[in-house]
C-alpha cells in the first residue's frame with residue numbers, strides 16, 4: 001500500500017477544496033456578514049495545507065491503482081470534513097471540534113443531520129457553506145459510486161455491468177474516472193440549475209433557492225431554518241422539492257443516457273427506476289390514507305400534502321421535514337425509516353442498501369424457496385434478462401450482512417452510552433442510511449445537539465461508513481489489505 | 485402433493501396426542517382439581533377426532549416422501565395446538581379460542597409467552613398441561629430439526645453433514661426418522677430426569693419440579709407462577725435452572741455421541757459448543773459488570789446472580805425471569821434479546837438463527853472482504869476443516885434474509901395495529917425466536933394478555949414460523965410447491 005502517493009493526491013484535492021470556500025465567501029461579501037474573515041482565513045489555511053501536502057509528497061506521485069482507491073476514498077472523506085470545519089470554528093467560537101466535524105461530515109456525506117439550532121441567526125455564509133457541502137458531497141458520491149467503487153469491486157452500481165464486476169488491476173484510474181465524471185457532472189449541474197430556478201420561481205429568495213437546491217440535489221437535508229421546509233409553508237415550494245428529490249433519487253447515469261439518446265424510454269427500461277417511482281407513489285398514498293384513517297389532518301388533501309413531502313423526503317434519504325411527523329401514529333414514521341433503508345437507486349446521491357441490491361436479494365430468496373421444492377433444479381438469478389453471477393450475489397449478501405451488523409453495533413454503542421432504544425436505533429438508521437433525522441431525541445423536531453461527544457463520534461463514523469458503502473471502509477481494517 | 489396421506493399420518497398423531505393428556509389428567513385426579521372433567525372430555529374428543537381422521541383417510545395411507553414433509557410439519561404444528569386448547573377452553577370458560585390457541589402454540593413451539601395471569605390460581609392440571617406441552621414440543625422439535633428438516637433440505641442441522649445437504653427424494657422417511665428419534669429421546673429423557681430430580685433436591689415440590697423441568701428442557705419459559713422463577717427466590721434453584729438451560733441449548737445429538745463414545749471431548753470438538761459456552765459465560769459477566777457499574781444492585785454478587793439467571797434464560801430463548809430486567813438500563817435487555825436471536829445451537833430446543841448459521845455468515849462476510857482485496861483469489865469457506873459448498877452458503881444467506889424480512893413484516897403489522905415501537909419490535913423478536921417475553925407491554929413483568937385478537941394471531945403465526953425455521957412454512961406459499 002502506498003500511503004504517500006495517496007497523500008499526494010489528497011493534497012491536490014485539499015487545495016482544490018479551498019477554492020470551493022470562495023463560494024460562501026462570495027455570499028459573505030455580498031451579505032457583509034460575520035463570516036467574511038472566517039472564510040478568508042479558512043481558505044488560506046486549507047489552500048496552504050493542501051499545497052504543503054502535495055509538495056512534500058511530490059516525488060511519490062504516481063498513477064494510483066484500484067487497490068490504492070480504498071485508502072484514497074476513506075482518507076478523502078475523513079480529511080475534507082476536517083478542513084471544512086475551519087470556517088465554522090472561526091465563525092462560531094463556541095462550537096466544539098466534535099460538533100463541527102459532525103456537521104461537515106453530515107454535509108459531505110449528504111446526511112443532513114445537524115447539531116446546530118437557531119439556524120436563521122447564523123451568518124448567511126455559514127448556512128451557504130453547510131448546504132454547499134451537500135452539493136459538493138453529492139458530486140463526489142455520484143462519481144464515487146458510478147466510476148470509482150466499481151473499479152474497486154464494491155458498490156451497488158457494479159452490479160449492472162458484469163464487465164466491471166471484477167476490478168481491473170492494470171487499468172489506470174484517473175483518465176477513465178475523469179471522463180465519466182465530466183459527463184455525470186454536466187447532468188448534475190443541469191438538473192441543479194433547473195432546481196435552483198424552480199425554487200426561486202416558486203417563491204424562495206435567491207440565497208434560499210441556492211441553499212435548498214444544494215441540499216435537495218445531494219439528498220442532504222440541511223436547511224437554513226430550524227423548521228426546515230416548514231418555514232416556507234408553501235405547497236408550491238413543497239411540490240418543487242418533492243419533484244427534485246424524486247429526480248435526485250434516480251441513477252444519474254440514466255439521465256446521461258436520456259440526454260445522449262434523447263429519449264425518456266431509458267427510464268422505463270431501467271429495472272430500478274421502474275420500481276422506484278411506483279414504490280414512492282405507492283408509499284405516499286399508503287401513508288396519506290393511513291393519516292386520513294387516523295384523523296391526523298382534517299382533510300385527505302392535507303394528509304396527502306404532508307405525506308407527499310415527508311415520505312418522499314425520508315424515503316429518498318433527504319431528511320427535510322414540513323411537520324413533526326414523529327407525532328404521527330408510529331407506523332407512519334417507522335415505515336418511512338424502513339423505506340429510507342433501500343428505496344433509492346444506485347448511482348444517485350441517496351443512501352442505504354439501494355433498490356438494485358434489494359431486488360437481487362429478493363430474487364435470491366425466491367430462488368432458494370424454489371430450490372427447496374426442486375433441489376436439483378438449476379435456477380439462475382437474472383437481472384434485466386442477464387444471468388447474475390453467483391459471485392456477485394455472494395457479494396451483495398455479504399454487503400447486506402455487514403449492513404445489518406453495523407446497524408446492530410452502532411445501535412448497541414449508542415444504547416451502551418445511555419440513549420433510549422428508539423433514539424439509538426433510529427439514529428443508527430438515520431446515520432448509516434445518510435438520511436438525517438431519526439425519531440425520539442433525534443427526531444425531526446429535535447436534532448443531534450443533545451448527544452454526548454462519544455455518541456456524536458459514533459454517529460459521525462456511522463455516516464462515513466454508510467456513505468462509502470461500508471465495505472470500502474471496513475476493508476481497511478482487515479490484515480489482508482495491509483499485507484503486500 | 486398428497487394432502488390425504490398427510491392427513492392420515494396426522495390423524496394417528498392426534499390420537500397419540502390424546503394419550504398425552506392423560507399426564508395432566510393424572511395430576512388432576514391426584515390433586516382433585518377442577519380440571520378433571522375437562523381433561524377427560526378433551527382426551528375423548530381428541531382421541532375420537534384422531535381416530536376418525538385416520539380411518540377416513542385409511543385408503544390413502546402410504547409412505548410419505550420428503551416433499552410431503554412440508555405439509556406434514558406445518559399442519560402438525562397447526563392442528564395439535566388446536567386440540568391442545570380443548571382442556572383449557574373446558575376448564576376456563578372465560579378464555580377465548582384466540583387466547584387459548586396462542587397459549588398452546590406458545591407451549592408446543594416452546595416459546596413460553598403467555599396470555600394468562602393469576603397462574604397460581606389455575607388448577608394444577610392446567611399448569612401441568614401448559615408446561616407439559618413445552619416438553620412435548622421440545623421432543624418434537626429435536627426430532628424435527630435433527631431428523632426431518634435435513635431430509636427436506638432445510639434447517640440448520642443439515643449444515644453439518646454434506647451428505648444430507650440435498651434431500652433424498654427416494655428415501656423412505658419413517659424408518660430412518662423413527663430410529664433417530666429413539667436415540668435422541670433417550671438422551672432427552674435422561675437429561676430431563678436429572679433436571680427433575682435436581683429441581684426437587686434444590687427445594688421445589690414434586691409438581692413444581694415436574695412442571696419447571698418440562699419448561700426448562702424445552703427452553704420454553706412457562707412457569708406456574710406470575711413471578712416466574714422469582715416466586716422461588718432461591719439461588720440454588722436458580723443455579724440448577726441455569727445449568728439445565730445451558731445444557732438444553734446444546735445440540736442433543738452431541739449428548740447422544742457423548743454417551744456412545746463415553747467422552748466429553750465430543751463437546752470440545754464441536755464447533756458450535758466451543759463458541760456457545762464461552763459466549764454465554766462472557767455475556768453473563770458483561771451484563772453483571774454493566775449492572776454493577778450502573779449500581780443496579782448493591783453488590784457485584786447480586787448483579788452476577790440476576791445476570792446469570794436472566795441472561796442465560798433469554799439468550800437460550802427460555803424466557804424465565806427472576807426480576808423485571810426490563811427496568812435495567814436498556815443496553816442490558818436489548819443485548820439479551822440480541823443474543824436470543826442467534827446464541828443457541830442447532831439441534832437444541834432453542835430458537836432463532838442458531839450459532840452454526842451465524843458462524844457461517846460471519847465467515848462468508850470475511851471472505852467477501854478478502855475477495856475485495858484479492859479479487860481473483862479462491863477463498864473457500866470451511867467448517868471444521870471441510871469446505872462448505874456455495875449452495876449451502878446461499879441457502880443460509882436466504883434464510884437470514886427471510887428471517888430479517890419476517891421480522892420487519894411482523895413488526896410492521898403490530899405497529900400498524902397500534903402497538904408502540906418497543907413493544908412491537910420486541911414482540912416480533914420474542915415470538916420469531918421463540919423466546920417468550922419482550923419489552924414494553926410484553927415485558928417480563930407483563931405478558932401478551934393486553935394484545936388485540938389481531939395482534940395475538942400475528943404473534944401466534946410468528947411463533948409457528950420461527951419454530952419451523954421459516955422456509956419449511958413459507959415454501960407452502962409458493963406456487964412452485966403446489967405444481968406437480
Ligand SMILES: [K+]
Pocket residue numbers: 110111112113219220221317318319434435436
Ligand atoms: K440526507
Ligand SMILES: [K+]
Pocket residue numbers: 594595596703704705801802803918919920
Ligand atoms: K422460550
